[in-house]
Amino acid sequence: MTSLASSPPAPEAALNRIADALYLRRGLLLTLLLVPPLLWLGVVYAGSLFALLLQSFFSIDEFSGTIVRELTLKTYGELLAPANADVILRTITMAAAVTVGSALLGFPIAYYAARYAKGRMKAVFYLAVMMPLWSSYLVKVYAWKMLLAREGAVAWTAGATGLMPVIDAALGLPIIGGPSLSVSYLGQWLVFVYLWLPFMILPVQAALERVPGSLIEASADLGAQPRQTFRHIILPLALPGVAAGSIFTFSLTLGDYILPQIIGPSSLLLGQAVYMLQGTAGNIPLAAAFAFIPIAVMALYLLAAKRLGAFDAF
Amino acid sequence: MSVHDKARIATAQASSSPFVPAAVEFQGVSRIFGTVRAVDDINLEIPAGEFFAMLGPSGSGKTTCLRLIAGFEQPDAGEITIFGEPASSLPPFRRCVNTVFQDYALFPHLNVLQNVAYGLMIGGVERGERERRAKQALAMVKLPGLEARRPAQLSGGQRQRVALARALVNEPKVLLLDEPLGALDLKLREEMQIELKNLQRSLGITFVFVTHDQGEALSMSNRVAIFNAGRIVQTGTPQEIYERPKSRFAAEFVGGSNVLEPAVSARFGGPERLVSLRPESIAVTPAEAAAALNLPGAEGRCTDVQYHGSYRRIFVDCGGGRLVAALPPSSAPVSLGETVRLSWSPGAMHVLESEE
Numbered sequence: 002m003t004s005l006a007s008s009p010p011a012p013e014a015a016l017n018r019i020a021d022a023l024y025l026r027r028g029l030l031l032t033l034l035l036v037p038p039l040l041w042l043g044v045v046y047a048g049s050l051f052a053l054l055l056q057s058f059f060s061i062d063e064f065s066g067t068i069v070r071e072l073t074l075k076t077y078g079e080l081l082a083p084a085n086a087d088v089i090l091r092t093i094t095m096a097a098a099v100t101v102g103s104a105l106l107g108f109p110i111a112y113y114a115a116r117y118a119k120g121r122m123k124a125v126f127y128l129a130v131m132m133p134l135w136s137s138y139l140v141k142v143y144a145w146k147m148l149l150a151r152e153g154a155v156a157w158t159a160g161a162t163g164l165m166p167v168i169d170a171a172l173g174l175p176i177i178g179g180p181s182l183s184v185s186y187l188g189q190w191l192v193f194v195y196l197w198l199p200f201m202i203l204p205v206q207a208a209l210e211r212v213p214g215s216l217i218e219a220s221a222d223l224g225a226q227p228r229q230t231f232r233h234i235i236l237p238l239a240l241p242g243v244a245a246g247s248i249f250t251f252s253l254t255l256g257d258y259i260l261p262q263i264i265g266p267s268s269l270l271l272g273q274a275v276y277m278l279q280g281t282a283g284n285i286p287l288a289a290a291f292a293f294i295p296i297a298v299m300a301l302y303l304l305a306a307k308r309l310g311a312f313d314a315f
Numbered sequence: 316m317s318v319h320d321k322a323r324i325a326t327a328q329a330s331s332s333p334f335v336p337a338a339v340e341f342q343g344v345s346r347i348f349g350t351v352r353a354v355d356d357i358n359l360e361i362p363a364g365e366f367f368a369m370l371g372p373s374g375s376g377k378t379t380c381l382r383l384i385a386g387f388e389q390p391d392a393g394e395i396t397i398f399g400e401p402a403s404s405l406p407p408f409r410r411c412v413n414t415v416f417q418d419y420a421l422f423p424h425l426n427v428l429q430n431v432a433y434g435l436m437i438g439g440v441e442r443g444e445r446e447r448r449a450k451q452a453l454a455m456v457k458l459p460g461l462e463a464r465r466p467a468q469l470s471g472g473q474r475q476r477v478a479l480a481r482a483l484v485n486e487p488k489v490l491l492l493d494e495p496l497g498a499l500d501l502k503l504r505e506e507m508q509i510e511l512k513n514l515q516r517s518l519g520i521t522f523v524f525v526t527h528d529q530g531e532a533l534s535m536s537n538r539v540a541i542f543n544a545g546r547i548v549q550t551g552t553p554q555e556i557y558e559r560p561k562s563r564f565a566a567e568f569v570g571g572s573n574v575l576e577p578a579v580s581a582r583f584g585g586p587e588r589l590v591s592l593r594p595e596s597i598a599v600t601p602a603e604a605a606a607a608l609n610l611p612g613a614e615g616r617c618t619d620v621q622y623h624g625s626y627r628r629i630f631v632d633c634g635g636g637r638l639v640a641a642l643p644p645s646s647a648p649v650s651l652g653e654t655v656r657l658s659w660s661p662g663a664m665h666v667l668e669s670e671e
Contacts, residue, residue: 218387219420221407223434223485233437237424 057289068285076286080294085274085287089294092271095186096254096298099193100201103250104243106194107201111242112235114202115209130199138196142263145192149182149264156181179266189265193254200249208242209235237310244303244311251302255295271295336399338363338489338521339384344393346379353379355545356393361538363398363488366515366522368532371542372568377525380542381491384523385414398488412489413482417497419474421466427453427477428462434485452484453477455514472503483514489521496531508535529569533557541565548671562669566591571639573597574667579635584611585664594628596663597640599647599655612658613638617649631657 023030059068060075079085114126133141148154159165171187172178179185212235220230258272269277271291278288306312341359345352354376361367369377382388383395386407395402402410413434421430428449429436435445453459456476466474475495482490492511496504512535515522526532532539533553540550541564549556549565560566563574573592575583580590600612615633626641629649640657642649649655 213418213420215416215418215420216422218385218407219414219416219422220433220437221387222385222412222414223437223481224408225433225437226408229437233433234422 053289053292055289056285057293059286061284061286066283076290079287080290085291088269088271088274088291091268092255092294093298095190095193095270096251098190099197099254100247100250102190102194103198103201104205104247107198107205107246108239108243111202111205111209111239114206115212116214130202133195134199139259141196142192142260145188145195146183146263149188149191151181151183153183183264184266186265189261192260192264193257196260197250197253200253201243201246204245204249205239205242208239208245212238240311244306247306248299248303252295252299255298335363336396337361338365338398339523340396341380341383342394342396344380344383344390344395346376346383346388347391352545354383354390357545357547359540359547359550361489361521361523363521364519365538366512366524366536368536368539369523369525369542370527370529370532370539370569372527375542376545377527377540377542378493379545381414381493381523381525384489385412385491386410411487412491413485413487414491414493415475415478415482415495417493417495419466419478421474421477421481423466425465426462427458427464427466427469430466430477431481431484433481438485448484449480452480455483456480457510471498472507475499475507479511479514483518483520487520489523490515492522492524494525494527496526496528504531511535533569539569541568543568543671559665560591560667562671563589563591563667564671566665566667573636573638575636575664580664582635583613583633585661586666589667589670591665591667592638592659592663594639594641595626597638597657597659599629599640599642599649600658608658610658611661611664612656614654614656617651617653617655620649620651629655631655633657 023033056068057076058072058074059070060073061067062069080089110126110130114123114130118126150156156165156168159168168182172180172182172185174187177186177190179187182188182191216234216238217230220234221227225233256272257270258276261270261273271294275288275291278284278291337360339359339361341357344354344357344359346354357376357380359380369380371377379388383390384397384402386402386405386409390403393403397410397412422433425433428446431452432440432445432449435448440448450459450462453462453476456479458473458476458480461469461473466477469477475498478495495511496507499507508531511522511524524532524536533556536553538550538552539556540547541556542548543564549561551559556565557570560569560572566572566574570593573594575585575590575592577587577589581587600610613631613633613635615631615638617629618632618637619628619630621628621630626643627646627649629640629642631638631640638657
């Protein structure tokens, strides 16, 4: 038999044979590539999630404080107690407000980056959006506490420019106001939006980048004014990106337990409740039941987004 | 009266009477991108009801001209009028023109009916009425029954028809077509050429058609403008453009031609001027016959033969220059390396005014 290829030295020949085999049997390559991540996802991730959820169906013995390993819905019932339901409602409201704020602030930036920024400006955009992610989360939160404090930079700047009445008016509002920005829901919302904004901007920008410029021209050509083009063409096509971004901003807010300890009023958010229940209180079942809430909320949220056609565009 | 004659009369009327404004008029229009003069001091008049082709190689400024008419670009100098109204400061959504885009630009999140009805929806036409008119437009472009499909579920030819219906449903005064047939295969392209031509005739709308395909421009339009480097090198009926090109560029770009330098032309029995000689006007003749009829001609060795089905191209090295002749299938075969005598009638040698 004559070989089509010239024969290389032995070690190279072995490598070549592996390359040939992998090329010809795509399934083999795919299996080799997928086994490690699937093990990770399946065993470590889904497994621990399952273990956690299982805990939520146990209950705690009120006298001894020990966990009763019998399946029951009693713990979920406890979630409905006014104090716990309050935590859930407050957290979902905050997450929704943060998501809306991020979308409103992030969309114009993403739109500019996708449609107008070219070359160097695009690099500057990525740098500016990603830069906050380079520094420590904790440092950023404490920095914001300093900025928002009664004697902080924000108040000082407002005083110097005569804008203090605006801040005072905002802090005078019921519920979201408070003695200072750093201990009010307003300040808490502000810092949440600051933290999660990049997670909204990037997917929206990616979605907008896939919208060809000719669609916007075609819309104008067919008589649509810019606001009509935005309403009928740009927004529907960017919606998958907004949905993806809101998954980040919503779920990150639902689970955060450090920021609300440092900024905002003393009332708990969901993440803090879980943190305290599994730590100082030692009530693992209730902590697990609480942890189930974000999963359920996100599932419902995605279902609603799908119903509304957020993923229809492509 | 031929279509060409009608077009010429229309042109004459449009330019002589101030009461019948041209559909589109360019007066000294320039558009500059950085250092590139994409459109360079163009004057142009497109009479109402004409099928007007803008023909040129890529980067010659024809698409920019179309975008200037549509309003996607604003001129840096000069004035554009559409039916007598200055249009230079009007945004696209205030112009009575519609565009069929090269990539069709169909809205991916809307179905065929919604795509076609988009302009009517924006214009505030109520739902039942706009759906009725959208269906009518779809029937006009011979695409019924696909109203509920998404653009992604259509073939290239179907998308093209949707794009056409979407533009026509708004009853524009001028329809702009940006290389609309470029992405279609040959058979479909020929079919669409005929349909577009018929549509234009029956609707009476002014069509401005951008193409780099000279065959398309010649076969479909009443008049053609040839673009090169941001300027119009010649405007005329297809016949004028083909038979009486003004420049080397026009002669070579449209139909392909042998362009003879003055000295070569003189040596081949023509005037001592730059001359265009179409390949199909050259015949291979026995030397004695040509001499007897006193025809201009040349003798040379055949260096290449290309088979094209309906004709054959032979390349002949005639010492002073290479000539290309297109021979009908019925002509005697010529083989590589053979010495042949080429001849043509004196009228076939058309004097060119300039290089560009």
